[in-house]
Amino acid sequence: MADTRTMAFNLLPLLCGLILAPFMIGVVNRTKAFFAGRNGQPLFQLYFDIFKLLRKGAVISRSTTWVFRGAPAVSLASIVFALAIFSFSQEGAALSFPGDIILAVYMLALARFATVLSALDTGSSFEGMGASREVMLAPFAEAAFLILILAAAAASGSISAATMFSAAVPLPVRILMFVSLFIVLLVENCRVPADDPNTHLELTMIHEVMVLDNSGPDLGMIFYAASLKLWLFASLTVCCIMPAGLTGSVAGDIAMRVAGVFCVSVLVGVVESVMARFRFDKVRRMLLFASALSSLALLIALGATA
Amino acid sequence: MSDFNSVFIPLRNCQQYRLSEVPVTSSEALLEAMAEQCGNGGHRISAFFALEEPGVGHRLIAILADDRNGQLACGSCLLRKPSMKSISKICPQAQLFEREIAEQFGITVEGHPRLNPVRFHKAFSGTGVWASPDGKGMLPSVIPFKRVEGQDVHEVAVGPVHAGIIEPGHFRFQCHGERVFNLEISLGYQHRGIEKSLVGAPDWRSIHLVETAAGDSTVAHTTAYCQILEALAPARDVPGSGLAVRAVLLELERMANHAGDIGALANDVAFLPTSSYCGRIRGDFLNMTAMFCGNRFGRGAVVPGGASRSLDGKGIKKLEKYFTDSFNDLADAAGLLFASPSVTERFENCGVLPKDLAKAIGVVGPAARASGISRDIRKDFPTAEYIKSCIPIAQCDSGDVHARALVRWIEAENSADFILGHLGDLVDHVAAANVAEPKLQPDSLVISLVEGWRGEVCHVAVTGKDGRFRRYKIVDPSFHNWTALELVLKDELIYNFPLCNKSFNLSYCGFDL
Numbered sequence: 001m002a003d004t005r006t007m008a009f010n011l012l013p014l015l016c017g018l019i020l021a022p023f024m025i026g027v028v029n030r031t032k033a034f035f036a037g038r039n040g041q042p043l044f045q046l047y048f049d050i051f052k053l054l055r056k057g058a059v060i061s062r063s064t065t066w067v068f069r070g071a072p073a074v075s076l077a078s079i080v081f082a083l084a085i086f087s088f089s090q091e092g093a094a095l096s097f098p099g100d101i102i103l104a105v106y107m108l109a110l111a112r113f114a115t116v117l118s119a120l121d122t123g124s125s126f127e128g129m130g131a132s133r134e135v136m137l138a139p140f141a142e143a144a145f146l147i148l149i150l151a152a153a154a155a156s157g158s159i160s161a162a163t164m165f166s167a168a169v170p171l172p173v174r175i176l177m178f179v180s181l182f183i184v185l186l187v188e189n190c191r192v193p194a195d196d197p198n199t200h201l202e203l204t205m206i207h208e209v210m211v212l213d214n215s216g217p218d219l220g221m222i223f224y225a226a227s228l229k230l231w232l233f234a235s236l237t238v239c240c241i242m243p244a245g246l247t248g249s250v251a252g253d254i255a256m257r258v259a260g261v262f263c264v265s266v267l268v269g270v271v272e273s274v275m276a277r278f279r280f281d282k283v284r285r286m287l288l289f290a291s292a293l294s295s296l297a298l299l300i301a302l303g304a305t306a
Numbered sequence: 307m308s309d310f311n312s313v314f315i316p317l318r319n320c321q322q323y324r325l326s327e328v329p330v331t332s333s334e335a336l337l338e339a340m341a342e343q344c345g346n347g348g349h350r351i352s353a354f355f356a357l358e359e360p361g362v363g364h365r366l367i368a369i370l371a372d373d374r375n376g377q378l379a380c381g382s383c384l385l386r387k388p389s390m391k392s393i394s395k396i397c398p399q400a401q402l403f404e405r406e407i408a409e410q411f412g413i414t415v416e417g418h419p420r421l422n423p424v425r426f427h428k429a430f431s432g433t434g435v436w437a438s439p440d441g442k443g444m445l446p447s448v449i450p451f452k453r454v455e456g457q458d459v460h461e462v463a464v465g466p467v468h469a470g471i472i473e474p475g476h477f478r479f480q481c482h483g484e485r486v487f488n489l490e491i492s493l494g495y496q497h498r499g500i501e502k503s504l505v506g507a508p509d510w511r512s513i514h515l516v517e518t519a520a521g522d523s524t525v526a527h528t529t530a531y532c533q534i535l536e537a538l539a540p541a542r543d544v545p546g547s548g549l550a551v552r553a554v555l556l557e558l559e560r561m562a563n564h565a566g567d568i569g570a571l572a573n574d575v576a577f578l579p580t581s582s583y584c585g586r587i588r589g590d591f592l593n594m595t596a597m598f599c600g601n602r603f604g605r606g607a608v609v610p611g612g613a614s615r616s617l618d619g620k621g622i623k624k625l626e627k628y629f630t631d632s633f634n635d636l637a638d639a640a641g642l643l644f645a646s647p648s649v650t651e652r653f654e655n656c657g658v659l660p661k662d663l664a665k666a667i668g669v670v671g672p673a674a675r676a677s678g679i680s681r682d683i684r685k686d687f688p689t690a691e692y693i694k695s696c697i698p699i700a701q702c703d704s705g706d707v708h709a710r711a712l713v714r715w716i717e718a719e720n721s722a723d724f725i726l727g728h729l730g731d732l733v734d735h736v737a738a739a740n741v742a743e744p745k746l747q748p749d750s751l752v753i754s755l756v757e758g759w760r761g762e763v764c765h766v767a768v769t770g771k772d773g774r775f776r777r778y779k780i781v782d783p784s785f786h787n788w789t790a791l792e793l794v795l796k797d798e799l800i801y802n803f804p805l806c807n808k809s810f811n812l813s814y815c816g817f818d819l
Contacts, residue, residue, distance in 0.1 A: 036582035125462045129800070132483070193648065196576035200469040201804040203462070204574075276575040276648040280484065280801045 006092070009250045013087035013235070014094040016258055018080070021231035022046035022224065024265045028191075031269025046227060050220045058216030064121050071118030072218040075111035076225040082107035083232050088162035089250050101149055101161045105142070111225065112138060119210035126202045130209030133280070137194075137206070140287035141187050147294035148177050148184075155301035165239035167246075170304050176297035178240040183290040185233035185268070187283060189226070192272040194283045234264040310347070313339040314370065314379035317753060319687040320533045325749045325768060328382050333366065333390055336383040340368055341397040348372050349379065350668040352755070352764050354403035356411045357777040358431065362386060364411055369753055369766060373679075373686045378753060385413065388432075392418040399668030402785060408435045410501075422449045425494035425818055430502055447476040447492040454480040454487050462800065466495050473814035481800055489795040489803075491788055496818040504778035508535060509743055516765075517605050520782055520816030525552070525559045525595075526758030527780070528608040530765040533689065533754040535610040538746040538769065544690075548612020548738060550731035553691035555595060555604050555613075557721040560759040562591035564672075564714040564721075565636050567811050571711050572643050574805045575652045583639040590632040597625055609738050616735030626729055633722045640715045653708035657794040657806035660705055669790045671761020671783045673810055676713045677705035683757035697724050707809040746773040758783060760813065782816030 026043035033040025042048070060069060084095040085104040093100075116134055119127040153159050155169040169177075187194040190207035202209050211222050238260035247253050278286065313331050317323065331339075343349040349370040356364045363386040370379045392415045394401035404415045405424045412434040415421055423436050426446045436444050446466070453461070460481050466474035474495040480488040500515050507515075516531040517524050529552050536544060569584020592602035599607035599615055607614055617625060643649055659669065664677040674681045682699045684692045700716035702709035748771050756763045761783030770776040791810050795803060 032578060036578050038582065125460060128460070129462070129484075192576045199574075199576065201574065202469055203464065203803050204801050272576070273578045274646075276572075276577040276646060276652055278648070279652060280799065282651075 009089045009254070010092045010096075011094050012254055013089055013257070014084055016254070017083050017087050017228065017231045017235065020258065020261075021227040022050060024231055024234065024261060025227050027262055027265040028269045028272070031266050032273050035270070035273030046223060050224055053215075053220030053223070054217050056216040058214075058218050061122060061213055063123050064118075064213070068118045068121040068213070069218070071114040071121075072214060072221040072225070074114040076221045076228075078107040078111040078114070079225045079228050079232070082111075083228055085161050086232050086236060088165075089244070089254055093162040096160055096162045099159050101153075101159060101164065104161060105146065105149070108229075109138075109142065111229075115210055115222075118214075122213045124213065126205075126209050127212060129203075130206055133206045134210060137187060137283060137287065140284050140291065141184050144180055144184050144287055144290035144294050147291055147298055148180050151177060151294060151298035151301045154298060154305060157305070165236070165243060167243040169243065170300065173297045173301050173304070174240045174243070176293050176300070178237060180290040180293040180297065181233065181237045181240060182264075182267075183286060183293075185230070185237055185264075186271065187287060188233060189230045191268055193275055193278040194286070196277050230265075231261065234261045234268075237264050310339060310343065310379075314381040317369070317378040317380050319378065319683075319753065319755050320537050320689050321752065322537045322747055323380075323751050325751050328367070328380050328751060330365070331381065331383050333383040333385055336366065336368060336381050337391060337393045339381065340370065340400070341393040343370055343379075344397045344399060344668075348374055350665075351397075351399050351403060352378070352762065353753070353766050353779050353781050354400060354407070355766070355777070355779045356385075356407045356413060357768060358411070359384065364388065364413060366390070366407070367751075367766070367768070369764075371687070371755075371762075373681045376686045378687065378755075380751070380753070388413045389416060390414075391416050392421075394418055398666050398789075399786070402789065420452075422492075423494070425497040427494070427497050427499065446494050449492060451478045451490050451492075452480065452488050454482075458482055459487075475814050477803075479795075479800055479803075484799045484801055486795045486798055486800050486803070489792050491792055493788070493814055493817050496815045498815075498819065500819045501778055501780060504775055507775045507778065508746070513609070514605075516780075518815075519780055519819060520784070520813040521603055522563055522813065523559065523758040523760060523763060523782070523816060525555045525604040525608055526756045526763045527765075527782075528604070529556060530754040530756040530763050532608055532610045533756070534752045534765055534767045535744055535746070537752045537754070538750060538767070538773075539610075539744045544612045544738075545736045547616060547731060547733070547735040549690040550728050551598065551613035551616050551735065552608050554725050554728050554732065555598060555607055556756070556758075557725050558591055558595050559604060561633075561636075561718050561721050561725075562588050562595070563759040563811075564718040565591060567714055567808065568636075568640055568643060568711060568718075570808050570811070571653075571707070571805065572649070574808050575649055577643060577646060577649050580639045580643040583635060587632055587636045587639065590628070590635075594625060594628060594632075597621060597628075610744065611738030613735065614737060616732045616737075619733060622729050622732055626726070629722075629725065636718065640718075644712070644715070650708065652805065653711060654704070654706055656707045656802050657798060657809060658704070658706045659790055659794050661703075663793060664705065664790065667789050667793065668786050669761075670786045671758075672700075672710060672713045672717065673787055673790060674761065675700060676702045676709035678703040681762075683755045683762050687755050689756075691728070695724070695727065697721070707805055710809040748773045760784060760811070760816075761787065780819055782813055782819070784812040784814075784817045787812050788817060 025046045030040045082104040085100045116131045119131040152164045155173050156164050156166050158164045190197050195206045238257050242260050247256055349372045352371040353369040356366050359365045365382055365384055367382045392404055407413050408415045409423050410430050412429040412432045426444045462479040464477040466476050476492040478490045479486050516527050519527045565584050566588035569581050573581035595604045596602045659677045661678045684697050685699050698720050700713045702713050746769050750769045752767050754765045764781040766779040767775055768777040794806055
């Protein structure tokens with residue numbers, strides 16, 4: 001009985017993510033609409049869009065190969081994989097083993113790799129530009145993220161995602177991690193000020209331009225994967241300031257973190273509403289700043305454990 | 307050194323001259339004098355075009371403007387053979403005019419650095435310079451684009467079908483990574499043959515052709531056309547209230563478009579609040595235009611002899627309230643934009659057009675004023691209402707996107723004061739009588755300049771013996787300014803192209819005619 005209960009609680013965060021992630025995009029859009037003085041699109045719009053796209057046929061350019069057709073599925077699968085590792089409760093995660101965090105980071109990288117390859121496969125000059133921009137930013141974002149994970153590992157003495165973001169990590173480290181992770185979230189999920197998810201200008205896009213040629217179910221998968229990725233980063237951000245055991249009950253913890261994720265979406269919406277997009281070269285500097293914060297967190301964590 | 311006064315006669319804006327008063331010189335003398343005056347004489351080319359002289363060949367007519375002294379000059383020459391020398395290498399602002407002359411009349415331009423078609427249409431008469439042996443016309447944008455070759459160099463082709471709902475045009479970038487080496491713009495997709503259709507005019511269709519020369523500058527183009535008809539049929543008096551309605555409509559057009567541009571610039575840097583509010587505010591100003599004539603772009607409002615309608619006392623009260631509210635909203639939205647450091651960071655040093663370059667290529671309108679050139683028809687060559695009450699001119703020095711945005715906002719402020727100050731003049735309006743085919747002075751030439759929201763709108767009419775147009779030349783401000791967009795992109799990041807493009811916001815159909 002206890003085993004079933006534990007398993008249920010281990011799966012629950014993952015299920016929350018898989019079901020609620022598109023809703024999160026709805027919250028971001030509603031927040032932006034509020035600042036723009038509009039009513040905004042329905043909160044469930046992304047669900048409608050994904051279902052609509054899944055029912056449609058896909059148009060596939062003759063100049064593409066199997067890489068282009070396979071990429072959306074590969075990237076969705078990798079992100080679900082990473083999410084399974086990163087969605088944890090107090091008792092464990094859907095998928096958990098020592099060192100799982102490294103696999104999760106690689107899964108995120110694999111998703112990016114697949115998207116970039118598929119963009120290059122189309123041969124379009126726009127998509128090539130997007131791919132080049134994506135891989136130009138990736139090393140900086142990954143560095144910030146990896147140093148942050150090192151800090152969490154050093155402070156908690158664990159190398160598994162489920163136990164890494166725990167109350168054992170000192171508060172200053174967690175606050176630094178929160179800020180750094182939020183910056184990485186903005187860049188990784190093509191939000192303002194790093195990218196503009198609403199622009200129609202193919203010359204300025206980063207992430208959107210790489211999927212210009214995708215349509216139908218492929219595009220639906222890409223949208224869904226993007227929302228899962230946002231959920232993943234938002235829930236990690238929340239975990240930095242809401243470590244396990246804060247409410248005392250496992251269910252309470254999960255509920256609070258889900259609420260926290262929606263608070264992060266509102267925060268993303270507010271950031272998008274009050275500032276303009278950065279110059280491209282400044283996005284890298286912003287990521288270097290995040291890396292610096294992560295390094296500082298690592299230093300403090302090492303000092304605290306020494 | 308050629309003698310300026312023997313080649314050119316001084317002209318005034320919107321005044322009728324006998325064509326025989328315009329001196330006819332040799333083409334060498336005219337071209338040399340043009341290059342000299344545009345180089346260091348303080349002049350720029352307002353219009354440069356050809357017309358057919360039956361039995362002789364072609365006549366070239368050049369109209370130069372000296373903004374500082376408020377002086378226009380007109381010179382001409384006869385071409386017995388369809389060939390002329392290019393002055394583009396020493397006078398860059400002539401390059402597009404020369405290409406246009408070559409395209410319209412099949413006149414070969416010797417020594418032109420990049421002799422490509424402008425609008426890809428057949429010549430008005432004869433075979434034309436680019437006619438293929440099979441007699442078929444050219445396909446748009448099929449030209450030898452400048453190419454950069456080598457490692458890591460790539461070419462980006464954008465358009466003519468774009469991602470947004472905008473007009474068609476083709477942009478060819480030669481890039482090295484994110485850096486643009488060269489941009490070439492190829493237009494002509496919307497060529498409708500307006501100039502050719504206006505030969506033999508005026509008739510009942512003419513005003514509608516002019517109204518649609520550039521849809522967002524309807525009032526400016528129609529005012530320029532009406533001023534020409536009024537100069538050529540001087541018996542007709544334009545009532546003061548008619549002139550006031552025209553001026554108010556012209557400033558409303560300016561405000562609507564400047565508001566829209568400020569919002570669009572905010573949208574291009576993803577600055578949400580200003581971008582969403584300005585779209586609505588632009589619509590408000592368009593609706594105010596519709597209060598006058600029932601059309602949001604001012605079609606049918608300006609007619610020869612004045613304006614078709616005005617507002618009564620009650621309508622003016624309503625307009626004043628509506629206008630004040632919308633302007634206050636615009637002030638809030640623009641204030642937010644210019645107060646945001648993240649926006650300023652994107653706007654400053656982006657797409658810089660230095661003053662020297664702007665002068666050399668003859669840029670007009672807000673783009674010129676943002677580069678520190680004091681150039682505004684309302685100040686330099688005022689007509690009608692602008693003689694009575696002068697409007698302050700907005701100016702900036704930096705020549706970047708920020709300057710162009712700021713100039714637009716200051717101009718909107720000045721226009722607002724002008725409109726509110728002139729609401730009282732709109733009453734007791736006498737509607738202009740509708741004369742579809744007025745009798746015009748024969749063998750005459752008139753130039754009519756109007757400062758539209760994009761810059762100088764220039765119309766030139768030449769009438770024949772029968773009092774009908776032998777040639778009607780329209781120069782939209784976009785004709786001067788597209789070259790500026792090509793040049794500011796040199797060494798700019800391709801990422802910034804949409805922002806630079808929007809900061810000029812040029813017309814495709816005004817260029818294509």
